[in-house]
Amino acid sequence: MLDKTFDSAAIETGVYDRWEASGAFSPERALAKDPHAAPFSMVIPPPNVTGSLHIGHALNNTLQDVLIRFERMRGKAALWVVGTDHAGIATQMMVEQQLAAAGNMGRRDLGRDAFVAKVWEWKAASGGTIVRQLRRLGASCDWSRERFTLDEGLSEAVRKVFVALHKQKLIYRDKRLVNWDPRFQTAISDLEVDQREVEGHFWHFAYPLEDGSGEIIVATTRPETMLGDTAVAVHPSDERYKHLIGKCVRLPIVGRPIPIIADEQADPEKGSGAVKITPAHDFNDFRVGQRHRLPMINILDPFARLNDEVPPAYRGLDRFVARKKVVEAIEALGLLRGIETIRHSVPHGERSGVVVEPYLTDQWYVDAKVLAQPAIRAVEEGKTILEPRNWEKTYFEWMRNIEPWCISRQLWWGHRIPAWFGPDGRIFVEETEGEARAAALEHYGRDEPLRQDEDVLDTWFSSGLWPFSTLGWPHETDDLKRFYPTDTLVTGFDIIFYWVARMMMLGLHFTGQVPFRRVVFNALVRDAEGVKMSKTKGNVLDPLELIDDYGCDAVRFTLTAMSGQARDIRLSRQRIEGYRNFGTKLWNAARFCEVNDCRRAPGFDPAGVQHTLNRWIRGEAVKAVAEMTEALAACAFSDAAGTVYRFIWNVFCDWYVELAKPILNGDDAAAATETRATAAWTLQICLKLLHPISPYITETLWAEFGEPAEGMLITAPWPRLRDAWIDAAAEAEVDWLIALIDAVRSIRAETNVPQPAKAPLVLVGAEAATRERLARHGALIERMARLSGIELADAAPAGAVQFVIGEATGALVIADIIDVAAERTRLAKEIAVLGADADRTAKKLANADFVARAPEEVVDENRDRLAEAQSAKAKLENALERLAVLV
């Protein structure tokens, strides 16, 4: 017996464990049943191991779970690979903070091995948070295949890929400017740099010419970099400076003579037209420096403090302290020529939040340009489809202009780069130290000490291998053969470059196949005001808290329903509440079935139902299943949610159940029996259709209303109904019934007939077919429309309120209650509307161009519309006349 009230918390407990114990999450189950079951595979965007489930994860994983549950029910060998990402910087930072907070030794004091051990300790103790939370969300991923980007198998894949790319010269070492994060003292990739608008200043400095013949003015937003200037550039065709090219200025403070050079980099339109060149600390200046073979003076240490390349007074100063001091010194020298306050964008480390510095170091790079070509082609050729399709343009744009990818990080937590340096700096890149030694021995002819590269790889390097490394690559495993390429990747568009593009490049290069056939980008979740949720803003909605408050099913349904093609979702508690009510509605519909003994009838065949109502709902079910199947197959999640919502609430509950009541309580035992079985059958369809989105309530109800032979709902077969079960006659009849009941209800409310009062209905001008329908459903109509009886007549009785239903006119006899003036107004309004419609349509049909050019069915449709409007108008006009007679 179902509880009277629906309590999500009560039904959610235990269900997940039963699913997991049943083996439903693994594809082996489907394969045992059918060894030829088509595979369907997906890999989870691995959440950071440090993470906890935020609303974005909730959305992303709900959608994946909807898909995998749907495909599983469709009988596919459905595999959803799960796992976590070691998240280099994020994790290292978190453990460092915890060490500091606990008053422990810092990372550097601890030393590398001890620190990394601490991180593993932390991972073992607390790394499982997000994984537990995924279970809470109902995610039906295959835990037996859970992976971690730093586990042994994935590490093997990483080493293999690195070494192979190195041997193919697609990974190389280079000394060039990188984005340096002074907080973490590591290089970061271009993608990890955020441009942030800040208040700043634009300082104009005069650099005196060495021969004392004058000065040249340059401008900068970073005055401290002048200590590393090695030239001043002017545009070659700039007449103002032509005579100075080749001369030198004496760099203030430093006293170093530096040349005035001609380079296109200098823009005559900007500032003075002359620009200071600091090759070691500016990306543009670096290129100028290369062109002119200028000295590159690195003036910073890894903490962005000034180093020994600058005058003693500045050494060891923080860059911002030095900045102030340089300005003061320039001013004291009388060389400050102006200060402007400006807003400009300054590069910040996205994780550290500090200003990053262009910094000259040796780093490892991937030649992304080469790897990008097949990845571009695969999308051009449709081997991988990005949805919504307009993301393909963004993808192409980035891929076609891709820059070398800096993959080394000066961190400790991550995949250590498999490169060993010999005493002379020669590098041996091999998968193991043993192989590196062997290579070194061969090269040197004797055993020389080797030192492994201290750096680790960018986290995205290992996540880039995720779709195939998790399936066992580089080994030719059964999983790899069966499940690669994966089918669909559901992810956020914010990581299209970081992750999707890299998986495309690495996947294609190492497997020769695309990593996934379809990428579906889900929206970004924002708060009700459209602001991106963030902890600092305090506008986060915690999905776990929402699950506690409204139930997992409601949260999942809300996220699914709101995940349209739009770029962002504005989530509010109110919205979730609405969908929580939807669950309650289904619960109560099931209770109705229970109370009315609508239980599955063994051997029931929907093909054989006789009663109009049952033939009708059978057809509605066919349509709902078709729509739902199409929507889910196309990842049109919000359409799917809308379809099942309407079918359950507006079709099944609002009409089928209501219309079934008189039958269930009526005298026709055969009809009642058939209706019980049909109701139970329809409820099963409802449960199946809703299950991918709201798995808990449906699984719970399935325990009572499901087919025992089909087992748990999670693995029950998706409904396959016959189109032939759509019965046009039944559809027309029930549509008519609904229209009639709607019309009566509407009139009653508009004319303020008290809710409990009953009135007789007179139908005028009903044709034979309508009379038959009336005979069949009279009792039902009386109940639903609260009528005291239905009669057929040639004319409406005086004082009745009239309305049009098909070819007939309905007359509600409520003379004792009627407000004649109000009724006249009502009729006049209706007539006016119909008249306007008729006029417009008539005008259209009078247009020769329209009749000649519009498709025939549109013209016919308008003719019908005109006829109907005219006929209805005439009937109401007649009613209005009779009303006048009455008065």
Next chain:
RNA sequence: GGACGCGUAGCUCAGCGGGAGAGCACCUCGUUGACAUCGAGGGGGUCGCUGGUUCGAUCCCAGCCGCGUCCACCA
């Protein structure tokens, strides 16, 4: 500077060539045996603006206005 997206009912959004829909909110009525986390009914929109294409434009095209995001650049 380049790219993408969005402006439709009070709010959030769907529709994307043939007289605009949903949910929530609002108003009225209702404790009939699934459900007041409900039921019945209702009000509310020159579909951002201006042109163009078309027999016909919320829908297609162009321009403009407003909002958002990403990329690049800013000595």
